[in-house]
Amino acid sequence: MTYSLRRVYAIFQKDLKDVLKNMFITTSLPVPLVFALIASRDPNPPVEAHFMFINLVLVMITAFLQSAIIAEEKEKNTLRGLMLSPATTLEILNGKSLLTFVFTIVTIMVGAAISGYEPANLWLVAVAFLFSIFFYLALGTLIGLYTKSMMEASVLLMPILLVFGFGTMHRAFIEEYAFLSFTEYFPNIQLLELAENVQTGAGIADVWPALTIILAWSIVMFLLVIIVFKRREIDE
Amino acid sequence: MTVLHIQNLEKQSEDAIIFPAFSLEVAEGQLVAIHSTTNVRSVLLHLLIGKTVISNGEIYIHNEKLSRRKAREHLPFGISFLDEGYYERLTVREHFTFYQRLYGSAHSIDEVLSRVQLESVEHKKGRHLTFSEKKRLKLARLLIEDPDLMVLEEPDQNVDVETKRVLLKIFREQQHKQKSILVLTGNMESAITLTDQVYRLDEKGLEAFEVEEPAQSSEEETQGSDREFDQSQPIQFNKIPTKVNEKIILFDPPEIDYIESHSGQSHLYIMSESFSCVFTLAELEQRLQPYGFFRCHRSYIVNLQKVREVVTWTRNSYSLILDDQKKSEIPLSKSKMAELKGMLGLN
CATH class of the missing domain: 3.40.50.300 (P-loop containing nucleotide triphosphate hydrolases)
Structure with a gap:
C-alpha cells in the first residue's frame, strides 16, 4: 500500500470540520489564551509568565486534541470503517497529527502576540518548540490509542496537565525537596530554561543539552507509540 | 467469474x-x-x-x-x-x-x-x-x-x-x-x-x-388431499398442537399470525413468539386452509386475517406486512401473488 497525501489531507479536512463544530473542544481551546492575557498585563513579564500559557497549549491542545480525535473515532465506531478503507493507519494518524499541529502553531502564535512574547533568537526557540510539539503529539497519540472514549482521554489527561501543564510552577518545590530534582529534566522545564537562557543571550552552543533532552523525550515517546501500536489492535 | x-x-x-x-x-x-x-x-x-x-x-x-x-x-x-x-x-x-x-x-x-x-x-x-x-x-x-x-x-x-x-x-x-x-x-x-x-x-x-418453488403439481396434490382429510375426521378438532420443552400447547388457528419452516421444522408465530410444531408445512396447510390461511411462500403459511398490507418491492418481489405488534414482514413469492389476487377477487 502506497502512502497517499490525498487521503491524509481528506482525513485532515474531515477532522477540521468536525473539530470546529465540537463544542467540547472549541470551548477548551481559548483557555490557554486567558493565561496569555494575564501575562500581557505585566508591562515587562518574566519569560516564565509566557511559558505558563505555552505549556498549557502544549498539553490542552497538542496532547488533548490529538488524543480526543483518535478516541472519538473509537467511541463512535467510525475507526473500523477508516481502518478497512484504503487509508493506512499511518495515514490516519498523520492526518490527525497534521490537524493538531496546525492548531498548536496557530494558538501559540496568537498567544505570543497577545502576551507580547518575542524570543531573542527566534529560530532556536522555534526548533525547541518543534521538538516539544513532537513530544506532546506522540503523548496524545499514545493516550488516544489506549483510551476508548473522549471522556476517558480527558480523565487521563488530568495528571499530565498537572505535571506538564502547570509544571513550571513546581520549580519552587524542587528547590525545597531535593528528591524532586529529577523533574528538572522534564521537557517542559527544559523548554522553559532554554527559553530563559536564550532571552539572556545564549546561543546554540549553550542550549544544546536542553535541546537534546527534549528531543530524547520525543524519540522515547515515539518509540512507545510504535510499540503500543504494534501490540494493540487499534480498532478494539 | x-x-x-x-x-x-x-x-x-x-x-x-x-x-x-x-x-x-x-x-x-x-x-x-x-x-x-x-x-x-x-x-x-x-x-x-x-x-x-x-x-x-x-x-x-x-x-x-x-x-x-x-x-x-x-x-x-x-x-x-x-x-x-x-x-x-x-x-x-x-x-x-x-x-x-x-x-x-x-x-x-x-x-x-x-x-x-x-x-x-x-x-x-x-x-x-x-x-x-x-x-x-x-x-x-x-x-x-x-x-x-x-x-x-x-x-x-x-x-x-x-x-x-x-x-x-x-x-x-x-x-x-x-x-x-x-x-x-x-x-x-x-x-x-x-x-x-x-x-x-x-x-x-x-x-x-430454495426460494422459488419447484413445481406446481405438488400444490394440486395438497388441494386434493385436503378434502380427504376433512372427510376422514368425523370430529372436528381444530387446535394446533405445539411443543415447548416437555409441554404441549394448543393454539386456536385464528391466534396464529404465520408459520415459518426452517431446518425441517415448522414454527408457529403467535404474538411475536415462536413455537415449534410437529406437523410439516403441507399438513398444516391442509388443516388451516378452511380458516383463511394461505401458503404465500414455499416455507411460509400466513393467516390472511392478519395481513395488513401487500408491498410490491419490484415487479417480482413482494412482501406481506402483518397487523401484529412487530409488523412482521413475510415474503410472498411471485407465483403466489397471482393466486392471492384471485382470492382477493382482484382479477
Whole structure:
C-alpha cells in the first residue's frame, strides 16, 4: 500500500470540520489564551509568565486534541470503517497529527502576540518548540490509542496537565525537596530554561543539552507509540 | 467469474462447532444471502475482515487468497456493519465529500445522494438524521467506494419502507452492473426479499434454501388431499398442537399470525413468539386452509386475517406486512401473488 497525501489531507479536512463544530473542544481551546492575557498585563513579564500559557497549549491542545480525535473515532465506531478503507493507519494518524499541529502553531502564535512574547533568537526557540510539539503529539497519540472514549482521554489527561501543564510552577518545590530534582529534566522545564537562557543571550552552543533532552523525550515517546501500536489492535 | 470463493471454511470455538467446513461461491452479478444466528454472523465477519485468523479453509476474492495481513491493510471488498458509526457533527454532504476523497472515487456526490434519497437532508448533521436516514448514509459509503463485492450485515434491520425500497433498487442496479452482494442476516424475510439465493449457515453446515418453488403439481396434490382429510375426521378438532420443552400447547388457528419452516421444522408465530410444531408445512396447510390461511411462500403459511398490507418491492418481489405488534414482514413469492389476487377477487 502506497502512502497517499490525498487521503491524509481528506482525513485532515474531515477532522477540521468536525473539530470546529465540537463544542467540547472549541470551548477548551481559548483557555490557554486567558493565561496569555494575564501575562500581557505585566508591562515587562518574566519569560516564565509566557511559558505558563505555552505549556498549557502544549498539553490542552497538542496532547488533548490529538488524543480526543483518535478516541472519538473509537467511541463512535467510525475507526473500523477508516481502518478497512484504503487509508493506512499511518495515514490516519498523520492526518490527525497534521490537524493538531496546525492548531498548536496557530494558538501559540496568537498567544505570543497577545502576551507580547518575542524570543531573542527566534529560530532556536522555534526548533525547541518543534521538538516539544513532537513530544506532546506522540503523548496524545499514545493516550488516544489506549483510551476508548473522549471522556476517558480527558480523565487521563488530568495528571499530565498537572505535571506538564502547570509544571513550571513546581520549580519552587524542587528547590525545597531535593528528591524532586529529577523533574528538572522534564521537557517542559527544559523548554522553559532554554527559553530563559536564550532571552539572556545564549546561543546554540549553550542550549544544546536542553535541546537534546527534549528531543530524547520525543524519540522515547515515539518509540512507545510504535510499540503500543504494534501490540494493540487499534480498532478494539 | 467468481468474485468471492469460500473454500472449506470452518470455525470451532473451544469444544463447540460454530460452523463445519463449507464452501460457497459468489459469481459476478449474484445476490446471495446467508441466514444465520448473530454469533455465526459475527464469527464469519471477523474472519472476513481478518480480525480472527482463518485456521481452516480459505477465502478467495477475485481468485486471490485473503490473508489476515492483507485484510487488515486494505480490504479487497466493501463491507457495512450493523453497528457502523457516522460522524455526528458532519452534514450528509460533508460525509460524502470525505468518503469521495478517502476512496478516490469517481462517483459524483449528487448522483449518490439521489440514489440513496438523501437530497432533502444533505445539509443536516449526522446526529439529526432519523434511524433509516443514517442507515442510508452508511449505505452511501459503500456506493461511493463502489467495490465489486459488497458484504452487508443486516442491511434492512428496523428500517422504514422507503429505505427498504432504496435498498432493493440499489441491489438490482448493482446486479445490472455485474457487481455482487453478500447479505448476512438473521431475518429470513429480508434474505428472501433482498437476494436471489439464500443459504442457511449453522452448526450443521451451509444449506441452500430454495426460494422459488419447484413445481406446481405438488400444490394440486395438497388441494386434493385436503378434502380427504376433512372427510376422514368425523370430529372436528381444530387446535394446533405445539411443543415447548416437555409441554404441549394448543393454539386456536385464528391466534396464529404465520408459520415459518426452517431446518425441517415448522414454527408457529403467535404474538411475536415462536413455537415449534410437529406437523410439516403441507399438513398444516391442509388443516388451516378452511380458516383463511394461505401458503404465500414455499416455507411460509400466513393467516390472511392478519395481513395488513401487500408491498410490491419490484415487479417480482413482494412482501406481506402483518397487523401484529412487530409488523412482521413475510415474503410472498411471485407465483403466489397471482393466486392471492384471485382470492382477493382482484382479477
